[in-house]
Amino acid sequence: MSTNQQPLTINNQPLTNFKIGVLGAGSMGSGIVQIAATQKHQTVLVDLNEDALNKAAANLKNILARMVEKEKIDQATADVILGRITFSKNISDFQECDMVIEAIIENLEVKKKVFAEMESVVSPDCILASNTSSLSIASIAAACKKPERVIGIHFFNPAPLMPLVEIIPAVQTSEETKNTSRALIDSWGKVTVLAKDTPGFIVNRVARPFYGEALKIYEEGVADFATIDWAMTEIGGFKMGPFTLMDYIGNDINYTVTETVFAAFYYDPRYKPSFTQKRHAEAGWLGRKTGRGYYNYAEGVEQPQPKKDEKLGKEICDRILVMLMNEAIDALFLNIASREDIDLAMTKGVNYPKGLLAWAEEMGLANVLAKLEHLFAEYGEDRYRPSVLLRRMVKSLP
Numbered sequence: 047m048s049t050n051q052q053p054l055t056i057n058n059q060p061l062t063n064f065k066i067g068v069l070g071a072g073s074m075g076s077g078i079v080q081i082a083a084t085q086k087h088q089t090v091l092v093d094l095n096e097d098a099l100n101k102a103a104a105n106l107k108n109i110l111a112r113m114v115e116k117e118k119i120d121q122a123t124a125d126v127i128l129g130r131i132t133f134s135k136n137i138s139d140f141q142e143c144d145m146v147i148e149a150i151i152e153n154l155e156v157k158k159k160v161f162a163e164m165e166s167v168v169s170p171d172c173i174l175a176s177n178t179s180s181l182s183i184a185s186i187a188a189a190c191k192k193p194e195r196v197i198g199i200h201f202f203n204p205a206p207l208m209p210l211v212e213i214i215p216a217v218q219t220s221e222e223t224k225n226t227s228r229a230l231i232d233s234w235g236k237v238t239v240l241a242k243d244t245p246g247f248i249v250n251r252v253a254r255p256f257y258g259e260a261l262k263i264y265e266e267g268v269a270d271f272a273t274i275d276w277a278m279t280e281i282g283g284f285k286m287g288p289f290t291l292m293d294y295i296g297n298d299i300n301y302t303v304t305e306t307v308f309a310a311f312y313y314d315p316r317y318k319p320s321f322t323q324k325r326h327a328e329a330g331w332l333g334r335k336t337g338r339g340y341y342n343y344a345e346g347v348e349q350p351q352p353k354k355d356e357k358l359g360k361e362i363c364d365r366i367l368v369m370l371m372n373e374a375i376d377a378l379f380l381n382i383a384s385r386e387d388i389d390l391a392m393t394k395g396v397n398y399p400k401g402l403l404a405w406a407e408e409m410g411l412a413n414v415l416a417k418l419e420h421l422f423a424e425y426g427e428d429r430y431r432p433s434v435l436l437r438r439m440v441k442s443l444p
């Protein structure tokens with residue numbers, strides 16, 4: 047969790063003196079560089095692709111101009127922020143950086159290669175961080191001569207707006223790298239949580255049933271997209287229903303994350319991907335970005351209306367919720383993160399209305415277990431197995 051007792055210095059250097067490098071000028075890299083420059087750091091943004099650099103520079107200018115328009119900052123401040131960013135095609139410009147955050151394509155071999163390259167350029171104390179969503183930090187660190195300087199620093203999209211950052215030390219990461227990284231990101235006003243280097247870290251692991259169980263409920267013909275979305279927003283209190291959210295994220299991206307997590311967990315049925323989503327992705331119905339996903343976003347198209355049946359809505363909502371709670375409890379059981387950090391991650395990273403562990407207690411742990419046992423007995427599928435920790439928690443109830 048973020049702490050208010052942030053050290054004012056790291057290695058006897060004021061935090062703001064840290065020079066920050068960012069590799070990859072795509073949506074994440076340009077967001078991260080915007081945060082660092084706004085937090086008064088000299089920054090270097092490197093991308094091999096000149097178009098990507100030009101686009102990032104133009105985007106950043108636009109964002110700052112809009113902030114001036116809305117009187118959030120004045121023109122002089124906008125100019126100073128932009129002036130703190132150097133745009134470059136050359137990794138050797140990271141030479142004076144104290145930390146470099148990598149945000150290039152999600153490919154382990156490519157990331158390993160660039161980490162080795164970066165290490166040959168930077169100072170011996172420079173921290174090398176990856177913003178990967180799904181790859182093992184231990185594998186990336188293994189590509190370096192000093193793996194103890196490598197860590198995962200996982201921002202959420204859009205990085206300047208989303209408060210959560212997952213800090214993921216690999217088995218090789220030193221305490222110093224972990225503490226310095228966390229203190230630095232805390233000093234940027236972010237909410238940091240510490241996560242184990244396991245597939246999906248906290249958020250992308252615990253959130254899987256929000257999509258997977260919703261898709262299964264649809265596939266079984268229990269309800270349509272609009273009704274499931276209505277149940278989760280109106281009854282569950284979520285900001286967006288699962289289908290609206292998958293359309294927003296993109297069915298290609300959401301499907302790939304699910305498939306990656308499924309394989310990384312040695313095909314645990316809890317994370318099994320859905321044919322409905324696969325077909326939507328194959329059809330090019332990716333969501334908002336292609337004008338069609340589970341919903342049709344073309345102008346003038348009437349949106350389907352939910353069946354507002356309270357009893358059905360509650361059944362849908364409870365089924366998805368207990369699966370989410372079970373996932374959060376299992377993450378705690380396996381020491382993926384602390385109880386506090388698991389709840390913070392879901393409220394600050396994906397805007398859940400409540401932390402899942404606190405919510406499970408509110409719903410009644412015995413009640414959550416009973417609902418899961420009912421699903422487990424009815425389906426006979428390992429997917430619905432209750433976490434051992436949930437059973438223990440219920441057993442120890444007064």
Ligand SMILES: NC(=O)c1ccc[n+]([C@@H]2O[C@H](COP(=O)([O-])OP(=O)(O)OC[C@H]3O[C@@H](n4cnc5c(N)ncnc54)[C@H](O)[C@@H]3O)[C@@H](O)[C@H]2O)c1
Pocket residue numbers: 069070071072073074075092093094095098148149150151152153156160177178179180200201202203
């Ligand atoms: N998009 C998200 O929602 C999101 C959220 C959290 C984390 N991430 C992670 O962040 C990383 C970047 O994602 P993104 O969505 O910003 O990608 P993106 O495709 O928008 O940008 C990637 C950039 O990296 C550049 N690049 C590729 N190979 C390079 C190399 N060898 N050297 C220098 N630059 C190179 C590309 O030119 C491109 O500009 C990925 O690891 C992704 O998993 C993404």
